[in-house]
Amino acid sequence: MKDQKLNPAVSGLTLTEQMQRGQVFAERCPSRQVLNHVTSRWGVLVLIALLEGTYRFSELRRKITGVSERMLAQTLQSLEADGFVLRTAYPVVPPHVEYSLTPMGEEVAVRVRELADWVEINLHRVLEVQAAQEVSA
Numbered sequence: 001m002k003d004q005k006l007n008p009a010v011s012g013l014t015l016t017e018q019m020q021r022g023q024v025f026a027e028r029c030p031s032r033q034v035l036n037h038v039t040s041r042w043g044v045l046v047l048i049a050l051l052e053g054t055y056r057f058s059e060l061r062r063k064i065t066g067v068s069e070r071m072l073a074q075t076l077q078s079l080e081a082d083g084f085v086l087r088t089a090y091p092v093v094p095p096h097v098e099y100s101l102t103p104m105g106e107e108v109a110v111r112v113r114e115l116a117d118w119v120e121i122n123l124h125r126v127l128e129v130q131a132a133q134e135v136s137a
Contacts, residue, residue, distance in 0.1 A: 034082050038108055042067050042075040047101070047109035048116060050085065054100040084108055 013021065023029045037043050045064045049055065055063065061072055076099060079085040084105035090096040101109055119126075 037075075037078040037082055038084070038112060040075065042071055043079060044112050044116060046072070046075050046079060047084065047105065047112050050099060050101045050105065051109045051113060054098050056096070056098055060099065079105070 021031075024031045024035065038047065042064070045067070046060065049060060049063050057072070057076075060076075061067060061069065064072065067075075076085055076087070080087050083102055086100050086102050086105070088098045088100070090098075
């Protein structure tokens with residue numbers, strides 16, 4: 001059965017394409033870590049915020065209310081390591097660091113924003129289902 005997953009006749013992809021794409025359902029697939037960085041609560045918000053332009057750390061922290069300094073720093077580091085965020089440090093005193101999206105970061109941020117938009121547009125539907133389940137419980 002596992003061989004079928006890597007069979008081009010079954011998947012429609014070449015073996016090379018399958019290996020490059022990854023296997024998100026596989027326990028050790030590195031795409032899971034990237035997916036976690038992009039879709040984490042703070043990852044989503046950082047990506048959407050940076051779609052608006054370049055921000056300094058303190059500006060991002062004010063924009064994304066509720067995020068701790070530590071979590072914002074970790075999120076930015078993860079997104080930078082994945083190639084989605086560009087960190088630019090200027091050699092001045094006091095230190096001046098800005099964050100922006102790379103071209104790949106813009107691509108993923110647009111998709112994440114679409115998901116967040118869907119959630120906000122359909123939030124009333126989700127809340128109705130949640131309320132109905134609370135009543136029936």
